[in-house]
Structures are given as C-alpha cells and as structure tokens.
Amino acid sequence: MKIRYLMLHAYGMGGTIRTVVNQANAMAAAGHDVELVSLVRRRDAPQFAIDPRITLTTLVDQREGRRPDSIGRRAWRRVRGKIVPRGEFAADYFTERVERAAMDYVSGLSGGILVTTRPALNLISARRTPADVVKVAQEHMNLSAYPDTIRREIARHYGGFAAVTVLTRTNKLEYQRLLPNTPVVVIPNAVHRVDQERSRQAEPVVVAAGRLVPQKGFDLLIEAFAQVVRVHPEWRLRVFGTGPRRSQLTGLVAQHGLTEHVTLPGRTERLERELAQASVYALSSRFEGLPMVMIEAMTHALPVVAFDCPTGPRDVLTDGVDGVLVPPRDVDGLAEALIRVIGDRKLRVRMGEAAAATSRAYGPDLVMPMWEDLFAELAHGERVADNFWTGR
Template identity: 85%
Template sequence: MKIRYLMLHAYGMGGTIRTVVNQANAMAAAGHEVELVSLVRRRNNPQFSLDPRISITTLVDQRAGRQPDSIGRKAWRRVRGKIVPRGEFAADYFTERVEWAAMDYVSKLRDGILVTTRPALNLISARRTPGTVVRVAQEHMNLTAYPESIRREIARHYERFDAITVLTRTNRLEYQRLLPTTPIVQIPNAVHQVDQERSQQVNPVLIAAGRLVPQKGFDLLIEAFAQVAPEHPDWRLRIFGTGPRKAQLSGLIEQYGLGEHVTLPGRTDRLEKELTDASVYALSSRFEGLPMVMIEAMTHALPVVAFDCPTGPRDVLTDGVDGVLVPPRDVHALAAALNRVIADRELRVRMGRAAAKTSRAYAPELVMPLWEDLFSELLQGERVADNFWVSNQKDL
C-alpha cells in the first residue's frame, strides 16, 4: 500500500505529531510505502524518531522565516473560496502561501491513501483531493471542542471522505449524529509501549504533562494543589511541558505561595523515568481528544485523578477502579480527590495495578493492525463498519 500522512508540522512536538509518527513507523515496518508530508517546516530535524524507510516531504520551508504573501494576512482571511475557516486552532499557520501549497499538493495526487490529521487539512482534502485517492480524515479532538465555524464546515464537507477516524466511543457517537451516512471509525491512539517500569509508590510526587495552554487546565491544577499542600506538605507537583502560559502559571505558583511545592521543569526527554518516579498522575484539562500522556502514565501503574472533561478520561478510566473522575473544572472536587489518593498508599497501589491493566488495550501491537486492516478494506472498496474498533477488540 502507498500511504501518505499530511501533517501541519511534522518537525514539531505534541501528542498528535507523536501518534501520527508512530502510525507511519508501524506502517513502514509492516512493509508499506509511507510518505510523511509536512505542510510547514520550522526545525532542521524531526523531534520524534522516524523509520528510515519513510520519505519526508516539506511543502513550505519556514526555517528562514515566513515569506510574504501576495496579499496581506487579514485580506486573505476574507478571500472568497478560502478553505480554512476562522476558529481552527492552527489558523494562523494558514497564510495564503501555506494554504495554496496544501491545495496544490493534494489536487495532484492520483492514487494510494491520503491521511489528513486536523480539521484544516481535512477540509482541504475533502474539497481538493481527487476521488481516485482513498481519503481518510483523522480527528484527534472531540467535535464539541470546535467552534461553530468549524462544526459547520465539517457538516458540509466531511461526507466526501471514505472514512473518518476518531479516538473514543463518545467521539464516534458525536460524528455519527452529524454525518449519519459517512463511515465513522473508532481507533484509539497507541502508547509507545505498555511494558514499562512501574511506580513503586514511594516518592511523594504528583505529575502532569502537556502544552502550557488553557486547554490543559494547569491553572486549575495549581489552584487545587494549593488546597493539597497544607495537608501533605511533603508532596510536590511537577508539571512538564512548554507553551505560552508559562509566565501566567509561574505567577499563580507565586500567588499561592507554592514555590517550594510546584515546579515547571519544561520539556523533558526522560518523561518515562519521571512517570516511574511519581506516584499519582493528574489530568486537569478543560477538554481532550484522547489523553495519551495520561494513558502512558497508566502504563507505569500510576493512578489517575482527572476532570471528567469532554472527551477521553471517562472513555478510558473506570471511576474508583483505575482512577478518580471529578466534575469538570471543579477545583475543590479535584483537590479533595487528590487528598484522598495521596493519603492512601494502599489505594494508589491497587488503582495503579488496575491502570496498568487498562492501558494494555492501547498497546501498539493491538492498535496498529487496525489501521492496516482499515486501509486494506478501503482500498478494496468495502464499506467499513462503524463499530470497527469494537468488533476487533473481542479478545481483550
């Protein structure tokens, strides 16, 4: 099979980039012809390891900075026929030059499979990729997280896809209601590996990780930990990641007097070791798709305390078994759950053991063959069942 993955920035960091690279590596390892297409390039080297058999193509090289467009960016946003709508989380990337490069690339394809990986790229593919190409749209975020401008365009154009893949059952039901005639296929992302070194529950460390952006709710987590620290002064909160809200989060740490209790170490290349050395994982997101770092934490036998946000946590966790779910954005409930789990090592050990068992459903050896099966069925012209993942998980 010839499989092309079109990404916004294959040289960047982030959960979506990592999961797409993992898929590409698995397809190359299975013997397929794989191309990774990066719409823009702002770094010299990819941040995640690529199988040497994968070819990587850049459409717009921005390492020397953005080149000027023929019209101003504000004017381009008003151009009739422009595909990427306002409200797309990465809309600022899509200047005239960048959007035209994406449209030109997909319109010249004639065969194989094209996998697009975010709404902007999905909409471009839906409207410009020829019908001789098998078109698969990946959705890494829940539908309700998008503004109305994005949902409206999804409803208008996504029916042209051969399949739309989503991460959770909740996502699948949302998209089925919106697009009842289009195959909506549930395939979760896979973790790097499930056989990880497990936490021994000996270090008083609460850990969280992700981009320092409002979505991740680290401001809420810091506020909750301000209620935890007085009861458990020996415990520390470590939030790994980089992003535009670092200064604001640092200000909150100072405001709550948590300088000795909360740290923002930035990005780390040894997150697996940090997870092993921790004792609890916290997910404070305002919304999610499928929180992969949370599942990776579970492979280390870490219990999870999470907001029951849309979507993802409830699709993975069983409240009281492998973690604790609290109402979304309820800081006091989050603090109470953290206090409860932190105070009871026996509970943490029991939940951690269950978390490691739950995480096995996301093993690459289980998930990656689903992609291969899906692509094979689509190339053969078969209509894929909406319960594709469910029907392929009978042995779990």
C-alpha cells in the same frame, strides 16, 4: 499500499504529532510505501524518530530568517487562505501561501491513500483531492470542542471521505449525528509501549504533562494543589511541557506561595523516567480528544485523578478502579480527590495495578493492525466495519 500522511508540522512536538509518526512508522514496518508530508517546517530535525523507510516531504520551509507566514491575527484576516475557516485551532498557520501549498499537493496526487490529520487539512483534502485517492480524515479532538464555524464546514464537506476516524466511542456518537451517511470508525491512539517501568509508590510526587495552554487547565491544577499541600506539605507537583502560558503559570505558583511545592521543568527527554518515579498522575484539562500522556502514565502503574472533561478520560478510566473522575473544572473536587489518593498508599497501589491493566488495550500490537485492516478494506472498496475498536 501507498499511504500518505499529511500533517501540519511533522517536525514539532505534541501528542498528535507523536501518534501520527507512530502510525506512519508502523505502516512502514509492515512493508507499505509511506510518505509523511509536513505542511510547514520550523525546525532542522524531527522531534520524534521517523523510520528511514519513510519519505519525509516538506511543503513550506519556514526555517530561514523571519517566517514569511508568521503574522499577527489582525493581518491574517487579510491574507488568510480561502478554505480554512476562523476557529480552527491552527488557523494562523494557514495564510494564502500555506493553504495554496496544501491544495497544490493534494490536487496533484493519484491513487493510494491520503490521511489528513486535523480539520484544516481535512477540509482541504475533501475539496481538492482527486476522486481516485482514498481519503481518510483523522479527528484527534471531540466535535464539541470546535466552534460553530468548524462544525458547519465539517457537516458540509466530510461526506466525501471514505472514512472519518475518531478516538473514542463518545466521539463516534458525536460525529455520526453530524455525518449520518459517512463511515465513522473508532481507532484509539496507541501508546509507545505497555511494558514500562512501574511506579514503586515511594516518591511524594504528582506529575502532569502537556502544552502550557488554557486547554490543559494547569491553572486549575495549581489552585487545587494549593489545597493539597495544606494537608500533605511533603508532596510536590511537577508539570512538564512548554507553551505560551508558562509565565502566567509561574506567576500563579508564586501567588499561591507554592514555589517550594510546584515546578514547571519544561520539556523533558525522559518523561518515561519521570512517570516511573512519580506516584499520581493528574489531568486537569478543560477538554481533550484522547489524553495520551494520561494513558502513558497508566502504563507505569500510576493512578489517575482527572476532570471528567469532554472527551477521553471517562472513555478510558473507570471511576474508583483505575482512577478518580471529578466534575469538570471543579477545583475543590480535584483537590479533595488528590488528597484522598495521596493519603492512601494501598489505594494508589491498587488503582495503579488496574491502570496498568487498562493501558494494555492501547498497546501498538493491538491498535496498529486496526489501521492496516481499515486501509486494506478501503483500498479494495469494501464496506467499512461498523466499529474496529473492541477496547473499553
């Protein structure tokens, strides 16, 4: 099969980029003709390994000098494209020039499968991709996280897709209510591998990771950890990631007198090692799609303390078995849960073992064949199975 993946920035970092690259690699390894298309390019080299059998294509190269499409939000209102609505999280990328490049690419396709990977690209594909191309829309975020401007466009245009794929059963119910006549299929993202080095529960370290943006709620986690160190002063919190809120978070650490207890080391090439050397993983997000770094942590037998945010944590975790779920944005509750788990090593070991067992359902050997089966069914015009996902 000819399978094309259209991404915003295949050269960037982030959970969605990593999971799409992993999918493309798996399809190439299975013998398919795979093209990975990056709408923009802002780095010289991809941050994740791409199978050499994959054709890597860039539509708008923004590496040289000042990026012609990097403009202020106010100016973007004057030069933005016509399809991508305000409210899309990456809307500032979609100037008229960038949007036109995406439209020209998809409208020139013939046959095969096109997988688009965020609402902006899905909306362009729905309106411009020829009818002889099998169109698949991936949704990596829960529907309720989008503003009304995006939900209205999804309701209006997603009916033209052969399938819309989502990450959890909760996501599926949301999208089915909005798209009753469109096949909505649950296929979770796969972890890199499940046979990881396990935590020995020997180090007094809590780990969190993700983009330093409001969505991830690291401000709430730092506030909670200020309560934790009053009870367990020997414990440390390490928050890995980069992003625009770094200075604000650093200021919050200083404000709470936590400079000896909380560090923000930035991006690391050895996150797997950092997870194996920790004892607890904390997820403080205000909202999620499917929190992949959390599941990666579970492969290292780390118990999880997480906000029960929409969506993802509850679709993976069983409260009290492989982690602890806390009401969303409840800083005191998050602190209490961390204090309880930190103070009971036997509980951490038991939950960590259960977490490792749960994570096996997200192994690439189970998830990637779901994609291949879905593509085969769609390519042959068969009716899509009601639900591919048989995990939790």
